[in-house]
Amino acid sequence: MTTLSYVKALPTHKEELTPIGYTQFELFLEAYAPIYREALCETVNYILNNKDFDKSKWNTYLQKSYGLTKRHAGGVIADAQGKIGSAKECRANHIKTLSNKIKSCKQWLKRKVKTIKDTTKFYNKRDKQGKFTWINSRTSTRMPLFSSIEFRTTNISNLRFQVHNKKRYLANLESRLTKLKSSPLRVKVPLDNVFVVGSKDEKCGNQICQWDREYLTFRVPYCLENKFGQYVKTKLGNFQRNIERLPSMGALTWHFYRKYEKWNACVQFTPIAVKPVSLSKKSGVIAIDINPASIDWAEIDQQGNLVKHGKFKLQTGLRKGKQQGEFCDVCSKLVKLAISTHKPIVHEKIDFRQKKHNLRECNKKYSRMLSQWAYSKFFDILHSIAANRGIEINEVPSQYTSLLGLVKYVRMYGVSSGVGAAIVIGRRAMKLSERLPVSTQAQQGMKPRSHNWKRLSKLNKLFKSWFGFIKRHTFYVTRFCPNWECEVKFKIESEPVVLSTEF
Numbered sequence: 001m002t003t004l005s006y007v008k009a010l011p012t013h014k015e016e017l018t019p020i021g022y023t024q025f026e027l028f029l030e031a032y033a034p035i036y037r038e039a040l041c042e043t044v045n046y047i048l049n050n051k052d053f054d055k056s057k058w059n060t061y062l063q064k065s066y067g068l069t070k071r072h073a074g075g076v077i078a079d080a081q082g083k084i085g086s087a088k089e090c091r092a093n094h095i096k097t098l099s100n101k102i103k104s105c106k107q108w109l110k111r112k113v114k115t116i117k118d119t120t121k122f123y124n125k126r127d128k129q130g131k132f133t134w135i136n137s138r139t140s141t142r143m144p145l146f147s148s149i150e151f152r153t154t155n156i157s158n159l160r161f162q163v164h165n166k167k168r169y170l171a172n173l174e175s176r177l178t179k180l181k182s183s184p185l186r187v188k189v190p191l192d193n194v195f196v197v198g199s200k201d202e203k204c205g206n207q208i209c210q211w212d213r214e215y216l217t218f219r220v221p222y223c224l225e226n227k228f229g230q231y232v233k234t235k236l237g238n239f240q241r242n243i244e245r246l247p248s249m250g251a252l253t254w255h256f257y258r259k260y261e262k263w264n265a266c267v268q269f270t271p272i273a274v275k276p277v278s279l280s281k282k283s284g285v286i287a288i289d290i291n292p293a294s295i296d297w298a299e300i301d302q303q304g305n306l307v308k309h310g311k312f313k314l315q316t317g318l319r320k321g322k323q324q325g326e327f328c329d330v331c332s333k334l335v336k337l338a339i340s341t342h343k344p345i346v347h348e349k350i351d352f353r354q355k356k357h358n359l360r361e362c363n364k365k366y367s368r369m370l371s372q373w374a375y376s377k378f379f380d381i382l383h384s385i386a387a388n389r390g391i392e393i394n395e396v397p398s399q400y401t402s403l404l405g406l407v408k409y410v411r412m413y414g415v416s417s418g419v420g421a422a423i424v425i426g427r428r429a430m431k432l433s434e435r436l437p438v439s440t441q442a443q444q445g446m447k448p449r450s451h452n453w454k455r456l457s458k459l460n461k462l463f464k465s466w467f468g469f470i471k472r473h474t475f476y477v478t479r480f481c482p483n484w485e486c487e488v489k490f491k492i493e494s495e496p497v498v499l500s501t502e503f
Contacts, residue, residue, distance in 0.1 A: 002387075004241040006246070007266045010256075014236050025216075025234035026263055029256055031224055033192045036076065039066045043080040044187050057406060067223030071196070071208045079195040087187045091180070098177045100357035105170045108361045112163050119143045119156055169360075181331045192258035198251040198269075205252035205269070213238050216265070228231070243388045245271035277390035278344040285346045285394070286338050287426030289418045292316060292373045295330055296418030299341060300426035306409075309419045316372055323374060324381070338391045345382070345391060347430040348398035350375050396428045400456040403463070404434060 022030075031138040039062055048052050055077055062073035121139040125133045134141075147154045156365040198206035208219045216236040220228050239246065246269060282302060290297045293316055299308040312330045315323075338345050352370060359367040386393050405420025413419075428434060435457055 002271065003268055004245060004271045005255075005266055005268045006241065007264055009234075010263045010265055011235065011237060015224070016234060023234060024228070025218070027230050028218070028220065028224070028232045029192075029194060029258075029263055031227065032221065033194055033258075035066055035221075035223060036194050037189060037191060039068070039073075040080055040083075040193075041189050044084060044189060047080060047084055048185060048187070066221075068221045069208070069219065071219070075194075075196045078197045079193075083187050083189065084185075087185055091185060095177065095180060097357055098173055098180065100354060100361070102170065102173050102177065104358040104361050105166060105173065109163060109166055109170065112159060112166075116143050116156060116159060116163070119145070122409045152422050167494045190257070192257040192263075196254045198253040200249070200251040202251075203386050205250055205342060209252075209254040211236060211252065211254075211267070234284070239267070243274075245274070245388065247272050249410055251355065274390040276387065276392065277339055277342060278392045279342050281344055281346075282395065284341070284343050285426045285429055286334065286341065286343050287346045287422040287429065289332065289348065289405075289421040290375055290378060291418055291424060292369055294418060295334075295378075296416065296422050297334065298415075298419050298426060299337075299420035300423065300430065301341070304427045304430060304432040306413050306415075306419075306423055309413075309415055309422070311416070311418065316369075323376065327374075327378045327381045328385075331378070331385045334382065335385050335389055335391055338386070339389060344394055345386060346394045346396060346426055347379065347382075348425050350379075350398055350403055380482055394429050396425055400460065401425055401428070403456060403460055404436075407436060407459070407501050 010023070010026065012023055012026075014024070017026065018024060043058065043062070046058065059070060059073045059077060062068055062076060063070060066073075068076070079343075093479075118219060119141050123132070123133065123134050125137075127133050143156065143159070145154060145156060146218065148158075198209075203408045204210040204212065210217045214235065214237065215233055217231050217233045220230055221234055223281045231313060246267075250270055253268040255268065257264055257266070269276055284299065284307070287298050287300060293314055295312045297310055297312070298306055301307050312333065314326060314330070334345060352373070352375070357369060358369065362370075399422045401424045402417060404424040405422070406417050409415065409420040409423045410417060413423075414422075424434065435452055436459065
């Protein structure tokens with residue numbers, strides 16, 4: 001079930017300040033945090049070293065050893081289990097990343113070693129008289145030999161040096177992976193941290209930490225009652241949000257932590273359901289196509305036709321805070337557009353994690369572009385804002401969206417390639433036709449009964465083979481986008497028709 005978290009710094013009201021400049025609640029957290037951390041470390045070590053973990057018995061042990069109540073001990077156990085689960089997930093992701101890097105490195109080595117072998121064999125060929133035959137050869141090699149005046153070396157010797165370094169890099173990755181798999185799991189337990197689990201059956205959603213939307217009352221554990229009494233209280237106030245989704249009833253889990261020398265209060269809860277604003281996808285959608293430097297959007301009606309379109313430009317290379325603020329502005333505009341039209345938002349499923357593992361074997365420009373592209377952060381912000389305002393978000397597969405947009409809709413509507421891809425995304429979400437124009441299929445010699453994905457794959461391979469010779473503006477002309485003026489049909493109609501006189 002989806003949960004939300006609201007965070008605010010603990011206020012320091014003048015009437016609550018002690019002579020040393022801290023509130024009584026902050027002093028209690030300062031005293032309780034070391035005890036909580038010691039209990040948490042022992043719980044983590046016990047769970048990691050024992051396969052059969054009895055939660056009830058360990059809860060009793062924590063109560064006796066550290067002077068905690070049952071609810072305090074339950075918070076310690078829940079926090080320990082969550083941190084262990086997170087550490088296991090991080091370990092699995094780290095192992096997967098190293099494995100993919102090793103795979104990519106081996107593929108690169110296999111290609112380059114074969115290139116060196118074929119090139120050496122080509123230049124070492126001799127005839128019966130012992131003369132080299134590559135000068136008069138009609139065939140060529142993958143890697144023509146040349147030398148650099150600046151570095152005083154040949155390209156093949158430079159490639160051998162790269163292969164040597166890549167083998168060292170591969171050995172380092174394999175040793176790291178072996179060590180990671182055999183090493184014990186390590187769990188990070190932070191300082192100045194207090195966690196209290198809530199329950200929907202208890203008053204105010206939590207028995208230990210009760211909040212009445214104004215004052216926060218915390219039950220002091222037995223070990224600190226002599227110093228702070230049975231309860232400590234502070235005026236917390238409400239969490240200021242434009243759209244309040246805190247339920248009046250339900251479990252509230254509290255987390256207190258210190259950041260930048262200031263204690264913060266975080267409440268986690270199951271949010272109130274928002275009244276849906278968007279209609280069904282059959283009535284139309286707002287489709288978006290995300291790129292590193294821009295976000296193109298297109299409004300599609302119920303017949304699948306383009307109504308409106310636009311573009312939001314993004315600046316690349318910004319710092320984390322500025323980039324997140326830019327994403328928030330763009331997502332707010334998209335959600336406002338969806339609210340005004342009562343249509344859901346559709347985007348494609350993008351996952352470049354596999355490609356990011358292979359950045360070391362790619363060129364610098366592509367690696368820099370992909371590493372700076374925070375597409376997952378943009379989608380997280382979009383889903384969060386849309387969920388608060390009752391807008392439905394849908395995802396569709398991303399295969400051949402740009403290709404279909406270029407071939408079908410760039411010239412038809414006179415739009416950019418990003419808007420054309422957005423039209424394809426919207427129509428795909430509405431389960432509408434995605435077939436290529438008949439003239440395009442005829443030009444490429446495609447079978448009329450072949451599968452649509454096979455046709456798209458063949459056309460995609462053809463465009464890749466033209467890389468460097470084909471430009472985006474060429475898709476506005478008839479040759480690459482024969483939608484309105486079909487070249488095949490024009491040639492057939494232009495040929496003279498011979499009527500037979502035999503009956």
